[in-house]
Amino acid sequence: MQASNSNSAPIYRVRVAVPVYLHDCFDYSLSAEQYQQAEAGARVAVSFGRQHLVGVIMEKLAPDAPLDPSIKLKAITELLDERAILSPKVLTLVTWAAQYYQFPIGEVVHSALPALLRQGKPYNLLARMWKLLDDNAEAKVKRSERQQEAYKILKLHPSGTSENILNLAGVETATLKALEKKEICTCVLETQDFSPMPVSLAQMPLTANEEQKHAINSIVKTRGKYQAFLLDGLTGSGKTEVYLQVMQEVLKQGKQVLVLVPEIGLTPQTVSRFQSRFHCNIALLHSGLNDSKRLQAWQAAETGKASIVLGTRSAILTPMPNLGLIILDEEHDLSFKQQEGFRYHARDVALYRGHLEQCPVILGSATPSIDSYALVQHGKMRVLELNQRAGAALMPKIHLLDLKIAKKQHGISESLLEEMKKRLEKKEQVLVFLNRRGYAPVLICESCAWQAKCPHCDANFTVHRTPYQHLHCHHCGTIHRMPEHCPQCAHKELKPLGMGTAKVEEHLNELFPDFDVIRVDRDSTSRVGSWQKIYDKIQQSEPAILLGTQMLAKGHHFPYVTLVAILDIDSGLLSVDFRATERTAQLVVQVAGRAGRGERKGDVYLQTLRPDHPLLNTLVKEDYRQFAKQTLKERQAAMMPPFRYAALIRCESKEQQLNTDFLQHHAQLLRQSAELNVDIWGPIPAPMERKAGRYQSHMALLSPDRARLHFYIRNWWQNMLHSKPSSMKLTLDIDPQELS
Template identity: 75%
Template sequence: MPNIAHTQPHVYRVRVAVPVHIFDCFDYRLSPEQYQQAQVGARVAISFGRQNLVGVIVEKLAPDHPIDPRFKLKAISELLDQEAILPAEVLTLLTWSANYYQFPIGEVIQTALPALLRQGKPYNLLARVWKVLDLEAEAKLKRSEKQRDAYKILKLHPQGTLEHILNLSGIDNATLKALSNKGIIQCELETQDFSPEPVQMAQMPLSANPDQTHAIKSILKAQQRYQAFLLDGLTGSGKTEVYLQVMQQVLKQGKQVLVLVPEIGLTPQTISRFQSRFHCHIALLHSGLNDNKRLQAWQAAQTGKASIVLGTRSAIYTAMPNLGLIILDEEHDLSFKQQEGFRYHARDVALYRAAQRKCPVILGSATPSIDSYHLVEQGKLTCLELNQRAGTALLPKMHVIDLTVTQKQHGISQQLILEIKHRLEKKEQVLIFLNRRGYAPVLLCEQCGWQASCSNCDANMTLHYQPYQHLHCHHCGTIKSLPEHCPACQQESLKPIGMGTAKVEEHLQSLFPQYPVIRVDRDSTSRVGSWQKIQDTIHKNETAILLGTQMLAKGHHFPYVTLVAILDIDAGLLSVDFRAPERTAQLIVQVAGRSGRGEKKGDVYLQTYRPEHPLLQTLLHEDYRHFAKQTLHDRKVSQMPPYRSTILIRCESKDQAHNQQFLCKMATLLREQSQMSIDIWGPIPAPMERKAGRYQAHMVLLSSQRAQMHFYVRTWWQQLLQLKPNDCKVNIDVDPQELN
């Protein structure tokens, strides 16, 4: 057999991770001058097939490295960076993530780069600086409080203020533009200074109670080395104060802190706490930023200018040269798991990154995940408990309302109506939770039983009245106009059945017309700044009814809420997903935790048709930790995660039989290759078999030997992608959190 690989001196090459769904990296040719300049972690413009793409150099090959003469090497089109923008540490983290989650490294690297850098735009952008032109303009701004406040702040800084600093201070771009249009201020572009800023204390720490003091001291002992902590604190027990006091010591050493929160809605609340405690540069990284702001925040983190980086899931991959602490708040939240494409879990990546960086990591929650409790059981996490609410606040008392025996009005029990009325008359705030947005989940014909179902999914369409009457499928996004007659029997007997937040809002306004009802869901907060306005209203201590979905359950501090009601908890009690009890218990405890966080005692009311359900009884008479302990025992007996590692294979096509045949074939191949060391469940139809016009099938892989399963699956998965029929889409979900 001829030797096709031989040494070719003076061939200068780099290995490039290309943003395509192919697991290999690709070699590209450079000139000797380019080779000297090229840096691992820098971007290059390349031609790939018929596409012009932006890749990242992951390796510089020696000039005498063997080359296969069968392949003609392409030359890179351009070196885009003179220096690496992704340091070796982050590239190692991304490579580990690509291997663990079985995803192409070229696409994984895209997760770590802002959109403008992915598009090949230059690294250095000019900063937008706002300066005052008219020093006597205050009298012209009597009609707009926001413009007047912004003007006063700008006048304090005659040399100008960076736009992102103004944004962090609560001044939005619309206000700046309005002042600019009046000729009162102007925007100039200046070279951005990335020099690190000194950190100063803006406010003294609060007095820590014994539990907080123990947690703070334990975490600070772990500085300069890796140790992972589970901060298991009751709702309102002061977890944030623990974060702040640990951060203070880390920042004093000139190190950076990375703080992850599950959703954008929590960032204004969190950043206000940080700003009130520290004078330093805080970089925000989340999907609500425009491309320029995201790049500037990313640069501030990557250069060390930002002492604190606060972001959502993808911020875990942000380059930070002086990283000294990672905090994951609400660690149990499902939002930390990416549910499409590159399906990583930010919690698990955070643990790996902290170990890699040799720094402590804190996972905080009032309702830790069962996975985290298992890591405590294994000795991989150190559990620190906070067992009392901060200050004088007491834990709320929980009450269960049996819907089978109580009178109801608009789906709300008479007992609950009286309790709401009592709280409102005492000038207190009430929070009503319903995990279903829209007006009604079902549109039904009372004559023939027809239901408005989605033509593309195995699901009913939700009735919405805002911004106009329509039917909306929350699974595939299909929108239809409201029929005037029943399509089946032509009768005018269509009736909305069930309750969504919009319908409950209507009922509450009719029951309590003299009090405002503030609805908080994805529909009511879709406009920029709307969620911040709602929060401002809530914190004014005005009597009101807050009504919302899961957005209200996630770590918010509402000091004036004394009554929380969960209208319908039964859906979570009846789910077939083995994780459903865990999710339901977390939801109940988290929503309940919004009550009684101030000086007044709080109460929680749960409406249910199943008051004797074991989960409710455990939470009523014991607590979440007792529930978690029992759940761990049950999972161990049944050998379900976290006691066995899981990989979920999803397959979709226009024909369910094709899905089943293909997955059966691949299951046989995996059994042969792994010597039957992996349990394979399925293939079976997905819980929602048809979605967006395509049929879904699942296959679940389980093993008590994680490393061994990953070893076999790595080769098998790439074979599967090559053998996959063209009409099938498949994806792999390592450590899945949902089975839908």
């Protein structure tokens, strides 16, 4: 049947993904001329209800496609792109992701676009180019090292170069503006050149050992087809060199490489490694970029100009016309799972994208996730092991310190302090790890035992002393001034209990006054460029104490660290989450791996009240792989993920009973489904029952049959969303990684 209007003329339609919280695409009409120009993957401006939105064409419908005559189509407002900016493979990828994670397609498609394109801005923004005005200005910059360095780099580009390239070379925009004020250089706006630059080697590869050669050859053989590899290499075993040599072979073919890292903090050292090895265009994609720089980097990837794209998890959706290799470094890291909104896991999306693009995918880690080991066990991924550290470096030895019997100063064992002193006097560096920022986790009254609790959460306030004394809830963000007396009994002696990184920093400065204490946590690295300055300082060979949270544990190379001290490992052994021991084991091994990466042997000291804990003893006497084997057996016996597939419903409202009644009602509806092979756990209160003034409840669904689980969830979840009270917030987390 031919679609027609009253004049029997053809009706031209496109199906558009619109960024609204609905799971369907919507049909819009357009003129014959517009229909000829329109392409799937291009943006359009549309009217949706009373809103004016930017959508993406997902499909051009044939003019004779059937159309219900009762439906009155809206016309698109404007074609925003002359060509598709999302390729057919990316459209397939986002469609699959929306279906798999049961999330609105329009929101998923928008997450594949940079902010300026989501806002409807034109694709062809002008690039900021910097050119020298004075090539004899050494005297004007002699007082500033940064300006001297920027000036030297600008002299290498007499015809000018883009701000992005200068930023990648370590030149900050503020430094360029300072030179502009001195009339040494100027900024001009030019049309961007998206033509790819030829790739060449800037530095010869290192000599690979036999294990590295085997890994490189195994991966290179699979170029041009999909194969997933788990590169399971000890910390310091040269995984990056394997990446670089495989990348070299892929880049030789004119293909692009996508490299994902878990956090922004890892990008400076990774960029440095890539730049020192390859002469090519490298695009950076992460949340630390402003909107225009992110758009330019995205365009460099989408046009094929960038040979290497380096980014955090959202970069997995970036269009790349010649993608030939995907690498996830530190694949076990929880940062690869989006924990709000579109709750995808970049690792799983990367595996599906590799299948679509027919290219190899490398997941690298010293502590692979139990999920990845299960994929190897099920034959869906090949494992490649690296069992020796690169060069002469040896694996560090782990020592357990029993806090029940140890003599302590400020919560640190005296024997550990003595070891730290010896290393510092030998001009070595020491890393002290505590996964708790702030000054102290509890403020208590010494008279009546009152504790400073967040009024909105089931949690204590954390005491902070910078930039001023205050109480801060790390869960909802509430900040209160420090009370002058106890609000319960008016007693004036309020005591901070426990230790955060700021308090440990204070004690270490007192205990080691002759050495630098460099604190690395979210508070000390909040300013733009602050982490890079800290990292550069650590790379100098001066003796120092590095103190920090998980930011210090993630893949960094600290060649002068010979001793690692983990002050509190017990909190990770007490969690209700079944993945807690896995996370704790990964953390211990990753932090321990920062020791002894240079020529000197490293040691690791763990302070614990439970030196007999099976997990700690497995790590000390055997290794992480043995722990993983035991954990796989335990998970299989208990039929827990990855041996069953899971979905977690999170329900949030102002009344816990409302949550419970609503979830129980819908659980009963699901149980009535025919041939249901799904276990329903809950509803139960969340581990933190009250957060930001609202009550949280959970309900988990588990099934050994992934397809069946998704089939039953699809309509049931839509029914839940449509029937929930307006004051209630519901989220669905497919393959949840956390229970909080």
